[in-house]
Amino acid sequence: MIHWIDYFVIFLFIFGFSVYGILQSRKNQSSRDYFLGDRNLPWPIAMFSVVATETSVLTFISVPGLAYRDNWYFLQLALGYIIGRVLVSLILLPQYFSTGIISIYEVLGKKFGKNIQKIASAVFLVTRVLADGIRFLATAVVVQVITGWSLPASVLMIGIVTLGYTLSGGIRTIVWIDSIQFVLYLFGGVLTILFCLNHLDQSFASILSSLTSEGKLEIFNWRGNLFFDSSFFISALIGGALLSLASHGVDYMMVQRVLGTNSLDSAKKAMIGSGIFVFFQFTVFLMAGSLIFVMMDGVEIAKDREFTSFIVNYLPVGLKGVLLAGVLSAAMSTLSSSINALASSTINDWMGGSSSLKLSRFISLAWATILIGIALLFDESDSAIVIVGLQIASFTYGGLLGLFLLSKLKHNFHQVSLITGLVTSLLIVFYLKQVGIAWTWFILLSVFINILTVYIVDELRKRLNIKRKLS
Numbered sequence: 001m002i003h004w005i006d007y008f009v010i011f012l013f014i015f016g017f018s019v020y021g022i023l024q025s026r027k028n029q030s031s032r033d034y035f036l037g038d039r040n041l042p043w044p045i046a047m048f049s050v051v052a053t054e055t056s057v058l059t060f061i062s063v064p065g066l067a068y069r070d071n072w073y074f075l076q077l078a079l080g081y082i083i084g085r086v087l088v089s090l091i092l093l094p095q096y097f098s099t100g101i102i103s104i105y106e107v108l109g110k111k112f113g114k115n116i117q118k119i120a121s122a123v124f125l126v127t128r129v130l131a132d133g134i135r136f137l138a139t140a141v142v143v144q145v146i147t148g149w150s151l152p153a154s155v156l157m158i159g160i161v162t163l164g165y166t167l168s169g170g171i172r173t174i175v176w177i178d179s180i181q182f183v184l185y186l187f188g189g190v191l192t193i194l195f196c197l198n199h200l201d202q203s204f205a206s207i208l209s210s211l212t213s214e215g216k217l218e219i220f221n222w223r224g225n226l227f228f229d230s231s232f233f234i235s236a237l238i239g240g241a242l243l244s245l246a247s248h249g250v251d252y253m254m255v256q257r258v259l260g261t262n263s264l265d266s267a268k269k270a271m272i273g274s275g276i277f278v279f280f281q282f283t284v285f286l287m288a289g290s291l292i293f294v295m296m297d298g299v300e301i302a303k304d305r306e307f308t309s310f311i312v313n314y315l316p317v318g319l320k321g322v323l324l325a326g327v328l329s330a331a332m333s334t335l336s337s338s339i340n341a342l343a344s345s346t347i348n349d350w351m352g353g354s355s356s357l358k359l360s361r362f363i364s365l366a367w368a369t370i371l372i373g374i375a376l377l378f379d380e381s382d383s384a385i386v387i388v389g390l391q392i393a394s395f396t397y398g399g400l401l402g403l404f405l406l407s408k409l410k411h412n413f414h415q416v417s418l419i420t421g422l423v424t425s426l427l428i429v430f431y432l433k434q435v436g437i438a439w440t441w442f443i444l445l446s447v448f449i450n451i452l453t454v455y456i457v458d459e460l461r462k463r464l465n466i467k468r469k470l471s
Contacts, residue, residue, distance in 0.1 A: 002147060006321030013184070013325045014161050017332070021165020021173045031355045034170035035344040036102060036260045041175055043266035043273075046257045049178035049337070050274040051281065052185075053253060056135040056334035059285055060185055060327055061307050064192075067289030068298075068306040071218040073231040077440075078282045080240020082275035087241070088249040089268040092404060096255065097264040103348035104255050111407040116418055120403055121349035123422075124252055125342060127396040129374050132338045136375030139331035141308070143324075152376055158331050159372040166336040166368070167361050174336045175257060181329035188326030189284040191319065192310070196291035199314075211290050230438035239440020244275065246397035246443050250404050253341035335371065342367040398446025399425035405447065406454060413458050421454035 027033065066074050096104055105124070109117030136155050143154035165173055197204060211217045224232030230239065248254045248271060258267035292310045301309050311323050343364040347355040355363075399422045406413060406421075425446040432442055 002320055002324065003317040005317050006324060009318065009321030010325045010328065013329065017177050017180075018161070018164040020177060021169035027172060031347065031357055031360045032102070033172070034357055034360045035256070035340065035347075037170070037172035037175070039260055040262055041172065041257075041260040043258075043261050043270040045175050045179050046261050046266075047270040047273040047277065048182045049175035049257045049333075050248070050254060050270060051277045052178035052182040052330070052333040053257065053337040054247070054274075054278070054334075055182070055185070055281065056139075056330050059281065060188070060330045061141075063282060063285040064189075064289030064292060065303060065306040067216070067286040068293045068301075069303070071216055072286050072290075073218065073221050073236065075219050075279070075282055075286060076221070076231070076233055076236035077240035077243075078275075078279040080237045080242075081244040081278055082272070083237075083241040084244025084246075085248055085271045085275040087245045089271050091245075091408070092249040092255075093258065093264060093267050093271065095408065096259060097267065102259075103345050104250065104252050104259075105345065105349050108403055108407055109349075112403075112413065112418055113415055115415055116403070117349055119419065119422065120250075120400055121252075121345050123396050123400055123426075124250075124345060128251070128253060128338055128342055129371060132334060132371055133374040133377070135331065135334050136371070139327065140375070141305075143327070155372060155375045158328060158335065159368065159375075161328075162332040162335045162339075163365070163368050166339050167364055170360075171256065171260060171340050174333075174340055175260065178333045178337065181333045184322075184329045185326035186281060186284065188323045189281075189288050191322065192288040192307075193284070193291055195315065195319070196288070196295050200291070200295060202294075207291070207294055211294065216290055216293065225438075227441060228436055228438055230440045232438075235438050235440045238444060239438070239442075242401075242443040242447075243397065243440070246401040248274075250397065250400040252345050253337055256341050256344065257337075335368075338371060339364050339368045342371075395429045395442065396426060398429065398443040399423075399450055401443065402447045402450030402454075406451060413454055414461055417454045417458040417461060420457045421450040421452075424453045425450035 032038065063074060095107060099107055099110065101107060103121070105117045105121045108120050136158070137151075139158055140151040140154035143149060143157070144151050147154070149157070165177060169177075197207075200207065202210070208217065220233050221229075221231045221236070222233055224235070226232055226235055229235060258270045261267045261270060289306065292306060295314065296306075296310065311320055315323060343360060343366075346363055346367070347360060402425055403418065403422060406418070428449045429442050429446050432445060433439070437445070
């Protein structure tokens, strides 16, 4: 249980976020302001917002747990993330800025028709709700362990608090608060490292030597199976690059941040910079997990409970409140971003882009209610929560990425061909998972299947039409 001083520390942060959101609400004069911040967001703030949005509690809790249980193989993904964001900046961002769109799925609508735009948007909406349900669960587990509250009460508390500044301030408020929250939870990771080093009798060099001899600091895995081991270097690097290309190129929640900047160059800086900061962030939390392993003598703890157990059993009053505030900040940054992106996609992809500020806020409230409801239905998984969260995205990202790559070609594909390719790419992922293929290959294989299917179906349709005309 936590002390009243810890609750007071948490209250100060939450109160500050809420007041800031209310004050910023006066700057929103239109739906465009609410969803894009009038395209004048500073690129460093957009960059920090991207990192905060993708991080959530999955990094704050699960990544230290990975280092505690195993090693630093997860850092291989972060290398791929940087490569993926460079590809996003080269391939997709120029297309988004040149067309002047609000929702990225408008690109598909202009190329292939409104039906494809709505289908792509629907895939995004479903993916976002499911993935963020996992993030809600991760947060609720942490809050439950530290405070003793129930999982439903924890989810509701986070949801209600986040709604305060999300509905009033819009995207401009969200990205600025995201940046503050990023600094806060990263500071929590650094504090954990400093606390462990201060309370361990060994020198830092001695600790590193001990961890290295046990294989706890291994970063590159050359011993795995290429297609069946997600931690094998080539598999992790390619999987990380394609996951980042998809998540930050075709997931509107991520792209929305950089679309709010004033130029393509600013968007590129924010996008690539976020990959570098994510790599640094993973390093900090992996180091925290390794040091916690030393401090707790490697005692066996339930998955994804390692960091929370450390917070509860080792941290003093006050510092415990700062770490919990970091946990809540990570959760709120993802939730607020998700609510705003879901509402924006709904209005721009399904309602023709015409909406008042009042209606925009109402739709945001509706999505928030759905997100909270979905979160309450999830239960803990046997797999590490961070891996489950990434797997959910991998099921759909490949199909969406395939559509965007096809949109860059001069060829005009029929909607039937595109829908067939999308459905096939989604179904193939279930098969890949069933036969045990590493999730890091899901996106690459589903993109390939998607494009191949579209070409085959389109060619068959043409030949059938020719036959009909001849007959």
